[in-house]
Amino acid sequence: xxxxxxxxxxxxxxxxxxxxxxxxxxxxxxxxxxxxxxxxxxxxxxxxxxxxxxxxxxxxxxxxxxxxxxxxxxxxxxxxxxxxxxxxxxxxxxxxxxxxxxxxxxxxxxxxxxxxxxxxxxxxxxxxxxxxxxxxxxxxxxxxxxxxxxxxxxxxxxxxxxxxxxxxxxxxxxxxxxxxxxxxxxxxxxxxxxxxxxxxxxxxxxxxxxxxxxxxxxxxxxxxxxxxxxxxxxxxxxxxxxxxxxxxxxxxxxxxxxxxxxxxxxxxxxxxxxxxxxxxxxxxxxxxxxxxxxxxxxxxxxxxxxxxxxxxxxxxxxxxxxx
Amino acid sequence: xxxxxxxxxxxxxxxxxxxxxxxxxxxxxxxxxxxxxxxxxxxxxxxxxxxxxxxxxxxxxxxxxxxxxxxxxxxxxxxxxxxxxxxxxxxxxxxxxxxxxxxxxxxxxxxxxxxxxxxxxxxxxxxxxxxxxxxxxxxxxxxxxxxxxxxxxxxxxxxxxxxxxxxxxxxxxxxxxxxxxxxxxxxxxxxxxxxxxxxxxxxxxxxxxxxxxxxxxxxxxxxxxxxxxxxxxxxxxxxxxxxxxxxxxxxxxxxxxxxxxxxxxxxxxxxxxxxxxxxxxxxxxxxxxxxxxxxxxxxxxxxxxxxxxxxxxxxxxxxxxxxxxxxxxxxxxxxxxxxxxxxxxxxxxxx
Amino acid sequence: xxxxxxxxxxxxxxxxxxxxxxxxxxxxxxxxxxxxxxxxxxxxxxxxxxxxxxxxxxxxxxxxxxxxxxxxxxxxxxxxxxxxxxxxxxxxxxxxxxxxxxxxxxxxxxxxxxxxxxxxxxxxxxxxxxxxxxxxxxxxxxxxxxxxxxxxxxxxxxxxxxxxxxxxxxxxxxxxxxxxxxxxxxxxxxxxxxxxxxxxxxxxxxxxxxxxxxxxxxxxxxxxxxxxxxxxxxxxxxxxxxxxxxxxxxxxxxxxxxxxx
Numbered sequence: 001x002x003x004x005x006x007x008x009x010x011x012x013x014x015x016x017x018x019x020x021x022x023x024x025x026x027x028x029x030x031x032x033x034x035x036x037x038x039x040x041x042x043x044x045x046x047x048x049x050x051x052x053x054x055x056x057x058x059x060x061x062x063x064x065x066x067x068x069x070x071x072x073x074x075x076x077x078x079x080x081x082x083x084x085x086x087x088x089x090x091x092x093x094x095x096x097x098x099x100x101x102x103x104x105x106x107x108x109x110x111x112x113x114x115x116x117x118x119x120x121x122x123x124x125x126x127x128x129x130x131x132x133x134x135x136x137x138x139x140x141x142x143x144x145x146x147x148x149x150x151x152x153x154x155x156x157x158x159x160x161x162x163x164x165x166x167x168x169x170x171x172x173x174x175x176x177x178x179x180x181x182x183x184x185x186x187x188x189x190x191x192x193x194x195x196x197x198x199x200x201x202x203x204x205x206x207x208x209x210x211x212x213x214x215x216x217x218x219x220x221x222x223x224x225x226x227x228x229x230x231x232x233x234x235x236x237x238x239x240x241x242x243x244x245x246x247x248x249x250x251x252x253x254x255x256x257x258x259x260x261x262x263x264x265x266x267x268x269x270x271x272x273x274x275x276x277x278x279x280x281x282x283x284x285x286x287x288x289x290x291x292x293x294x295x296x297x298x299x300x301x302x303x304x305x306x307x308x309x310x311x312x313x314x315x316x317x318x319x320x321x322x323x
Numbered sequence: 324x325x326x327x328x329x330x331x332x333x334x335x336x337x338x339x340x341x342x343x344x345x346x347x348x349x350x351x352x353x354x355x356x357x358x359x360x361x362x363x364x365x366x367x368x369x370x371x372x373x374x375x376x377x378x379x380x381x382x383x384x385x386x387x388x389x390x391x392x393x394x395x396x397x398x399x400x401x402x403x404x405x406x407x408x409x410x411x412x413x414x415x416x417x418x419x420x421x422x423x424x425x426x427x428x429x430x431x432x433x434x435x436x437x438x439x440x441x442x443x444x445x446x447x448x449x450x451x452x453x454x455x456x457x458x459x460x461x462x463x464x465x466x467x468x469x470x471x472x473x474x475x476x477x478x479x480x481x482x483x484x485x486x487x488x489x490x491x492x493x494x495x496x497x498x499x500x501x502x503x504x505x506x507x508x509x510x511x512x513x514x515x516x517x518x519x520x521x522x523x524x525x526x527x528x529x530x531x532x533x534x535x536x537x538x539x540x541x542x543x544x545x546x547x548x549x550x551x552x553x554x555x556x557x558x559x560x561x562x563x564x565x566x567x568x569x570x571x572x573x574x575x576x577x578x579x580x581x582x583x584x585x586x587x588x589x590x591x592x593x594x595x596x597x598x599x600x601x602x603x604x605x606x607x608x609x610x611x612x613x614x615x616x617x618x619x620x621x622x623x624x625x626x627x628x629x630x631x632x633x634x635x636x637x638x639x640x641x642x643x644x645x646x647x648x649x650x651x652x653x654x655x656x657x658x659x660x661x662x663x664x665x666x667x668x669x670x671x672x673x674x
Numbered sequence: 675x676x677x678x679x680x681x682x683x684x685x686x687x688x689x690x691x692x693x694x695x696x697x698x699x700x701x702x703x704x705x706x707x708x709x710x711x712x713x714x715x716x717x718x719x720x721x722x723x724x725x726x727x728x729x730x731x732x733x734x735x736x737x738x739x740x741x742x743x744x745x746x747x748x749x750x751x752x753x754x755x756x757x758x759x760x761x762x763x764x765x766x767x768x769x770x771x772x773x774x775x776x777x778x779x780x781x782x783x784x785x786x787x788x789x790x791x792x793x794x795x796x797x798x799x800x801x802x803x804x805x806x807x808x809x810x811x812x813x814x815x816x817x818x819x820x821x822x823x824x825x826x827x828x829x830x831x832x833x834x835x836x837x838x839x840x841x842x843x844x845x846x847x848x849x850x851x852x853x854x855x856x857x858x859x860x861x862x863x864x865x866x867x868x869x870x871x872x873x874x875x876x877x878x879x880x881x882x883x884x885x886x887x888x889x890x891x892x893x894x895x896x897x898x899x900x901x902x903x904x905x906x907x908x909x910x911x912x913x914x915x916x917x918x919x920x921x922x923x924x925x926x927x928x929x930x931x932x933x934x935x
Contacts, residue, residue, distance in 0.1 A: 141657065219772060263611075
């Protein structure tokens with residue numbers, strides 16, 4: 001099992017490398033060198049520009065620049081953000097945590113609903129409940145996240161207790177630990193709802209399809225013929241096998257969440273990676289942009305890695321490939 | 324075309340196709356349907372709610388659709404409260420004269436579908452600058468709807484070429500290409516969009532932004548199409564007629580173009596149709612946060628940017644209507660794509 | 675007669691119409707007998723097996739009676755059927771590999787059935803029964819086998835395990851639906867031999883479904899010949915081979931004897 005994990009980790013490295021290279025490439029696509037913008041930016045001093053010219057060997061070819069950047073990254077130096085006047089690493093990591101919390105909350109919320117809804121739809125196949133769920137899922141898939149965000153915000157204005165955005169209330173620092181957690185929780189409600197809805201709709205349908213397929217398979221018939229109780233067959237045999245393919249989706253869903261979270265974060269004002277990236281783009285803060293994209297990509301790879309490992313754990317066929 | 328007939332037979336496909344045709348038709352002829360130019364600032368009517376259309380006024384013996392004029396009071400919170408001014412009546416006339424424009428860009432005319440003469444009709448309300456949202460939705464649709472199609476078409480071309488080449492040649496070329504595809508697909512699309520956008524200065528002209536968005540969207544989207552095409556190319560290249568063609572000395576390129584790609588087209592079509600919503604949403608998201616189409620040009624995403632202020636949503640909920648159009652469009656494309664997929668499903672195909 | 679089937683008719687819903695699988699089929703089996711049901715593919719043999727245990731798909735139509743121990747069990751409710759399956763009537767499938775859950779170990783699947791169906795709490799007792807039955811089914815290296823997953827074992831091994839599980843529940847009747855059709859000939863004869871031993875040791879009543887007349891000759895006492903959902907002939911084995919009455923039976927035996935020569 002440990003070998004399996006190691007293999008997966010080793011696989012992920014070139015992927016991460018590839019992402020860093022692609023990211024670097026984008027920045028270089030821009031006509032002229034990136035320091036031009038810095039030169040035009042009145043906030044940046046002449047000395048800083050000279051320092052950067054020296055440091056980044058702008059006269060050297062592209063590949064050299066890339067490796068210099070890479071070397072810096074490995075040293076932990078992600079560059080400096082001009083708009084935040086801090087190291088890119090600090091800015092990104094502080095916001096990364098927030099995005100992580102949000103994505104995690106959406107992930108959990110999704111799965112709490114997906115499994116029961118999928119099971120119900122499969123068991124009541126083609127009856128009213130199933131058709132209704134199918135229809136609403138279809139709508140849910142199509143509704144764009146930002147639109148949902150607006151609608152929810154609109155509805156929230158009619159209640160007095162639902163926070164309208166942001167992550168903390170103004171008097172946050174005055175709360176006890178429990179109070180702080182509850183406060184963040186309240187602020188999580190709308191963004192979580194918005195982010196989850198799309199996933200729930202998509203995944204519920206997949207869950208239903210998977211379960212139906214499993215229920216029709218010969219080993220379920222075998223278990224039934226041997227007289228195993230219906231409940232046991234459903235929840236232990238059928239569900240377990242139906243959930244397996246969903247685990248990979250788990251990883252991909254995480255990545256989709258990260259991507260979708262950015263826009264929702266911006267609209268709702270949740271201080272996460274998305275907001276930071278936007279700010280970076282607006283102020284042409286190149287290293288911050290790179291850092292954000294890198295962080296996003298890394299989180300994604302992490303998500304997929306976790307998914308792969310989970311799958312290996314649950315499905316022995318993959319674990320014992322060599323047998 | 325056979326496919327078209329099949330789509331029309333399917334109930335969902337029928338509706339989707341109809342709605343989409345209607346939408347595209349309306350935005351192509353936007354100036355005709357719109358009573359006012361899209362950049363017609365009118366601060367006096369800032370954030371006007373949708374105008375009520377009346378049909379009967381017995382006192383003045385007015386029959387047929389008409390609207391009243393508008394005045395406003397300023398409340399104690401310095402907010403405008405609009406009221407109907409029943410002393411002014413403006414009947415709605417059809418095929419009336421309005422602002423000048425070039426019909427289909429060819430000949431000048433000033434006829435519009437409807438108008439109210441001296442009054443101001445805001446079918447779907449007005450935005451901050453008093454511009455008619457209905458009009459801006461029509462003009463904005465031109466951008467939003469076209470970007471989707473063009474972006475998808477370009478992605479398709481790139482995907483066909485890369486996927487076709489990769490699947491056909493196999494081996495290391497295929498391996499490397501697929502790794503690159505996965506990598507591109509792995510980067511969260513929104514961040515990728517932002518990163519690409521960041522490579523260019525934030526304030527470009529709208530035309531430049533339009534082209535830029537198309538480029539960015541294609542850059543993100545080609546990977547998934549390429550994968551699908553490549554998968555199909557791999558299974559198709561084992562076919563006998565490919566061997567025959569090779570034996571006859573046909574160049575690889577010609578084989579790909581004439582023998583392999585045509586068979587992938589139907590599935591590629593489905594893949595593309597299902598991707599168009601993603602492109603439309605991509606443009607909308609960029610414009611929404613101010614990095615896309617800029618004022619005074621309109622795009623559906625751009626129109627929603629005023630909704631970013633929560634106060635605005637509460638007080639002027641009609642500014643969310645462009646969002647409805649986006650949703651409807653997306654739903655229709657999804658329905659169309661699903662219908663196409665059902666039609667082209669080999670289990671149902673007769674050809 | 676432990677089991678009697680009376681006028682059983684079953685039709686499946688397939689491609690927009692109902693297709694008859696069994697038409698008024700009647701036969702019976704007595705205690706301690708090995709009854710062979712012979713027929714080619716599509717004759718309805720498997721449908722018979724499924725009907726007895728109420729495992730027919732929900733969109734099928736069926737009528738008739740199946741009397742087991744003097745009670746009509748056909749179309750009994752879920753609860754009743756559950757009790758029947760395994761404890762009273764066991765079923766061995768044709769493809770052992772597909773009838774086991776691929777993601778659970780054989781030990782788990784064996785244990786699970788014993789725990790659910792036999793109401794035994796003591797782990798030691800269950801272990802004993804497992805090893806006992808594996809031995810009876812002549813399973814070699816039982817420890818290793820139990821640790822394995824279905825995809826790691828051969829068809830023969832899996833079928834033996836299936837048999838072990840079936841006999842562990844001590845059913846009155848065992849139905850074997852073409853148990854050797856997907857196995858090699860050498861393994862096949864071993865399994866058939868096993869059935870003989872089990873009948874002697876455990877006094878099992880066995881319904882043996884097959885298309886292979888060879889096996890019928892070796893194993894069965896009486897034979898039911900099935901063709902396209904209709905019973906063509908029911909006779910004691912020796913009588914059938916020597917004196918077939920039905921035309922189809924005759925042609926079947928003809929082609930069989932040709933092979934023998």
